[in-house]
Amino acid sequence: MPEITRTMAFLDPGRVITIGESATPIIEGEPFLHPDFCEVLSLVRRVFPDTPLEITTNGRRLTDEIVALLEELGGIVVHVSLNSSSERGRGLLMRETPEEARRTIAGVGLLAASRVRFSGSLVAMPNLVGWDDIGETIAFLAERGASAVQVVVPAFSSRADPAVFPDAELIYAEVRGFVRGLPSDMPCPVLVEPSYVSDLVPTVSGVVKDSLAWAAGIRRDDVFDTINGRRPRCRVEAWHMLLPAGEVVADIRRDGRALRVSWTNRCEGDAGVTMEYDFDPHRAEMLRDTVLGHQGHSVLLASELGHVVLRRALQTMSVDESRADVVMVKNRTFGGSIKAAGLLTVDDYLEGYNAWREQRSAPSKHGVAAALLIVPRESFDSRGFDLRRVHVSKLEKATGVPVLVR
Numbered sequence: 001m002p003e004i005t006r007t008m009a010f011l012d013p014g015r016v017i018t019i020g021e022s023a024t025p026i027i028e029g030e031p032f033l034h035p036d037f038c039e040v041l042s043l044v045r046r047v048f049p050d051t052p053l054e055i056t057t058n059g060r061r062l063t064d065e066i067v068a069l070l071e072e073l074g075g076i077v078v079h080v081s082l083n084s085s086s087e088r089g090r091g092l093l094m095r096e097t098p099e100e101a102r103r104t105i106a107g108v109g110l111l112a113a114s115r116v117r118f119s120g121s122l123v124a125m126p127n128l129v130g131w132d133d134i135g136e137t138i139a140f141l142a143e144r145g146a147s148a149v150q151v152v153v154p155a156f157s158s159r160a161d162p163a164v165f166p167d168a169e170l171i172y173a174e175v176r177g178f179v180r181g182l183p184s185d186m187p188c189p190v191l192v193e194p195s196y197v198s199d200l201v202p203t204v205s206g207v208v209k210d211s212l213a214w215a216a217g218i219r220r221d222d223v224f225d226t227i228n229g230r231r232p233r234c235r236v237e238a239w240h241m242l243l244p245a246g247e248v249v250a251d252i253r254r255d256g257r258a259l260r261v262s263w264t265n266r267c268e269g270d271a272g273v274t275m276e277y278d279f280d281p282h283r284a285e286m287l288r289d290t291v292l293g294h295q296g297h298s299v300l301l302a303s304e305l306g307h308v309v310l311r312r313a314l315q316t317m318s319v320d321e322s323r324a325d326v327v328m329v330k331n332r333t334f335g336g337s338i339k340a341a342g343l344l345t346v347d348d349y350l351e352g353y354n355a356w357r358e359q360r361s362a363p364s365k366h367g368v369a370a371a372l373l374i375v376p377r378e379s380f381d382s383r384g385f386d387l388r389r390v391h392v393s394k395l396e397k398a399t400g401v402p403v404l405v406r
């Protein structure tokens with residue numbers, strides 16, 4: 001407790017305090033296993049009376065007493081990583097006994113009966129539990145008042161047992177197709193994580209039922225043309241434009257028809273609209289300025305999940321292909337279904353760059369040398385080290401090309 005008390009002096013009261021989510025190289029694990037966790041929560045609330053708190057838990061230790069404390073402290077959002085709402089599914093995925101499974105499932109019911117806001121998530125493992133169990137778990141969370149349900153595409157390496165894990169080449173499309181097939185009037189948005197979108201069209205992925213946007217008529221798959229007279233360039237920008245308190249007047253497209261809707265947000269983030277993450281336009285502007293401010297040809301090395309939207313984002317910023325190439329880098333370190341930038345390593349980037357250079361030197365191509373390499377910041381910690389503790393400077397030394405982390 002003394003160490004926790006000292007650490008709290010470094011927290012920003014203006015930012016959400018997150019507990020139990022792996023936001024650092026330290027894996028925090030299940031927060032409610034800490035013997036003094038209730039005392040920690042109470043202390044945090046005394047020191048930060050108005051700061052929102054978010055707790056990620058597997059739900060196994062949600063009791064009447066715990067939920068009552070969360071309700072009393074106020075301003076707490078709980079993210080329940082449930083994975084399955086059936087005894088059989090929880091036994092397969094979580095190694096719970098039937099009694100433990102019933103206790104976890106009942107814990108979600110306690111949240112539903114309280115004033116504590118919560119969301120739910122599950123890792124889609126159809127090879128183990130089947131698609132029916134996945135659908136029933138989504139419905140279980142939605143019907144009990146979850147603000148949203150995240151369906152996480154399982155990430156596994158090439159060393160994973162193929163009898164246990166789904167086909168790495170198919171699972172992304174299968175999960176997205178499954179979620180797309182859910183009823184459009186679900187009580188809450190159901191989101192795929194990671195989104196793996198291939199365009200920047202500001203499309204609604206879900207609307208919280210009975211929210212302001214729902215009452216105004218916004219539905220899944222609506223496309224925002226303008227919001228308060230401004231045209232959003234992507235989903236991220238549209239979502240931020242919907243955040244502020246005050247009146248919202250939006251022109252939308254639905255099945256080729258143009259509609260105008262309006263509502264008034266009582267407070268920030270009140271609308272109830274969810275959108276998949278595509279690309280932050282401010283980041284795209286920064287990348288544009290970096291490319292155009294550097295003499296010669298830039299090569300932007302990107303993940304399998306990010307390279308298409310990165311290319312589209314640069315196109316919206318009028319960055320010509322003569323100034324920059326976007327190169328997709330496969331994850332050779334882990335393989336399998338690992339496609340995100342956060343799990344790419346220096347060696348992966350080096351291999352991706354060498355493949356680009358070899359292709360550019362082919363007789364049918366115009367030989368273009370790289371004057372600058374840009375790699376995504378998600379792959380490195382604040383000091384520039386990747387997951388294998390290799391510094392990004394190794395990439396610069398191996399290629400002889402300046403490297404920027406952006």
